[in-house]
Amino acid sequence: MVEATLTRARVATSSLLFTNGFLIGAWVVQIPAIMDRTGIDPATLGTLLLWMGAWAWLGMQAAGFFVDRIGSARAVTVALVVMSLVLPFPGLSTNWVALGASLAALGAANGVVDVAQNAQAVTVERAFGRPVMSSFHAWFSAGGFGASALGGALLAVSSPVPLNFLVFAAIGLVLALVVRPHLLGDDVQDPELHGVRPPWTGRILLLGALAFALMLAEGVAYDWSTVHLRDELGTTDALAAVAYGAFSLTMFGTRLVADGIVARVGPGRFVRFASLVGAVGLATASLAPNAAVAIVGWAIVGLGLAGCVPQFFSAAGNVDPRHGAAIIARVTGMGYVALLSGPSIIGLLTHWVPLTTAFVVPLALCLVASALAPRALRRHP
Template identity: 45%
Template sequence: MSVDTVTAAPPRAARVATWIYFGLNGFAVGMWVVHIPNVEHATGISHSTLGLLLLVLGGAAFIGMQVAGPLADRLGQRRLVPAAGVLIGVSLFAPGFATNWWTLALALLAVGFGNGSIDVAMNSQAVVVERAYPRPIMAAFHAMWSIGGAFAALIGAAALKADVPTAVSLSVSGVVVIVVSLLAGRFLIEAPAEPSPAADEPERVAPPRKLVWKLGALAFALMLAEGVANDWAALQFRDVLGTSTSTAAYAYGAFAVAMTVGRFCTDRVAAVVGPAAIVRYGALLAAIGLTTVIVVPWVPVALVGWALFGLGLSGGVPQLFTAAGNLDPRASGALMAKVVGLGYVGLLAGPALIGALAHWMPLNLAFILPVALCAITVASASVMKR
C-alpha cells in the first residue's frame, strides 16, 4: 500500500476514527475498573494482593508503551492502532475467568500490555491527524477517553445491578472493542513520508535527549497530580471534611467533569495562546484549586477547588504529548513512548506517594506535593517554546 493511497483518507474521517479509539480505550479500562470488586471476590484475594497485582498491570502497560512506540514508527499507525485495539479487546476476556491470584496476574499482564500499546499507538495517530489540521485538536481526543470511561461506568453499573456474570460483561465488552477497532482502522492515515534533504541542506539531527526528558518530567508531574485526584478526592471529603460517602463522591465528580469540559475547550484556546501558555497557566490554575481544597474546610468551596484543579490539569498533558510527537516525525512513536511512559509512572505513583505521606501528616497537608509539582510546571513550561 503506497503512502499516497493511505493519506487519501479524509482527515475528518481519520479524526473521527481516532476519537473512537480514544473512547474505546476509556471504555475498556472503565469496564475493568467497575468490575474490580467482583474479580477480587471471585479470586479470593486480599486488598493488599490486589494492590500488588495492579502494580503488575501498571508495569505491563509501561512495557507495552515502550514496545508500541518504535513499532508505530516502523509499521505505521494505520496497522498498529487497530492491532492494539484488538489486543486490549481480547485481553478483557481474561479477568472474568480468573480463579486465583496467579491467573489474575496473567490476565492483568495482558490487560496492561494491551492498554499501554493502544495508549501510545492512538496518541501517535492523533499527532499525525492533528498535523493535517490548521489548529490544535489533541485535547478533544483525550476528552473522548473520559467519555468512554463514563459510558463504561453507566453500562457496567447496569450490568452489575442486573447480576450479569463478570465473565459475560467483560467478554461482551471485549467483543465490542475488537469489532469496532477493526471497523475504524480503515479510516486512519499514515504520516507522509519525510522528503530526502537536498544536497545543500544540512541533515536533520535528532532532538536533544535532555528536551525529551524535560517533557517527560512535566508529564510525570501533571499526571501524578491527576492520579492524586482520582484516588484521594472522595477520601479527602469523607475523612477531612467529614461528609457522607455519597457526598464525598461529588468531589471526584467535580474534578472529572471539569477536566472533561476543559479538554473539549482547550484546543480552541491553545490555537490562540499557544501550548506553552496552556501548560503554564493551566498548572497555575490547578495549584490554586488544590490549595483552596487544602486551606478551606467548607464543602461548597472545596468542590470549586476540585473543579479548578481538574480544569487546570485538563489541557497540559495533551500539549506535552503533541510536542513529543512533533519533535522528530521520523521517530514520533518512540519519542511519545518515553513521554507517555513517564506520565503513566506519575499517574501510578501519585496515589501511593500521598498514601505514604498521609501516614505522617494530615491528608490535606500531603496534597502539598502535587501543588509543588504544579508550581514547578509553571516555572518550567517555557520548555514548550523550544
C-alpha cells in the same frame, strides 16, 4: 475528497481515544468492588498499580520501536483488540496473584495503545495544520465518563463484576474494528531510519518530566477518587463512581475548547495557569467535609488538567518528525508510568498518613509543572 478524508480520520482518531478511555474507565470504576472481591487493602492496590505501570512502560517502549515501522493505524488497531480481550481477566480475579497477572497484560496492551493512538493523533493534527490534539483527548475523557455511567449503573443493580467487564470488552472490540478503515496510514517512516534511535535531549527529558508530574495528578483522580469517597467519606460504590464521572466530564468539556485557547495564548502559558487550577481542585477534594464538596473538587481537577498533557504529546511528536513515535514513546512512557503507577505512591503513603494528606504529592507536582511549562513548551526552544 482530501477534506472528507481528514474529517473521517479526525472522527476515527477521536473514537480511538474514546475506546481507550472507556476500557481504562471500566477498570477504574470497578476498583472498590475488585478490592472487596480479592480482599486487598489500599497498600496492596498501590503495589499492583505500580506493577501495572511497569508493564505499561514496557508496552510503550515496544510500541515506540515498531509504530514507526508498521504505522500507527495498524498498531493501534491490534493493540485495542488485545486490550479488549484481556480486559475481563481482572474481573475474574479472586486473589492478588491473579489480579497482578491480569493487570500486567492490561497494562502492556494499554501502553502500546497509548503510543500508537498519540502517534496517529499527531499525524492527523499535522495534516490539519492547527491545534486539534486536546479535542482528541477530550474523547478519552468522554470514554471515561461513559464507563463511569455504565459501570455505576451496573454496580447499582448489583450486576456481577465478571459480567460487567465482559460487557465493556465486547463494546471495545466493536469500536476498534469499526474505526480502522478511516485512520491515516501514511506515517510509516523511511526504512533507512530503522534501527536509528533519536538522541535524548534536554527538551525531551523536560517534556517527559512534566508529563510525569501532571499525569501523576490525573492518575490520582483515576485510581483514588472513587476510593476517597467510599473509604474517607463513607459513600456507596455507586455514589463514589460519580466523583470519577465528574472528573471525566469536566476533562471532556474543557478539552473541547482548549485547542482554541492554546492557539491564542500558546501552549506554555496555557499549561502554566491550567495546572494551578488543577492544584486548587486537589486541595478542595482533600479538605472536603462531605461527598458533594469532594465531587466538586475532583471536577475542578479535571477542569484544570484537561488540556495540559496533550500539549506535551503534540510537542514530542514534532521534536523530530522522522522519529515521531519513538519520541512520543519516551514522553508518554514517562507520563503514563505516572498515570498508571504513580498512584501507587499514594497507596504506599497510606501506611503512614491519611489518604487525603497523601494528595499533597500530586498538588505539589502541579505547582512544579506550572513553573516549568513555559520553558518546555516555548515555540522555538
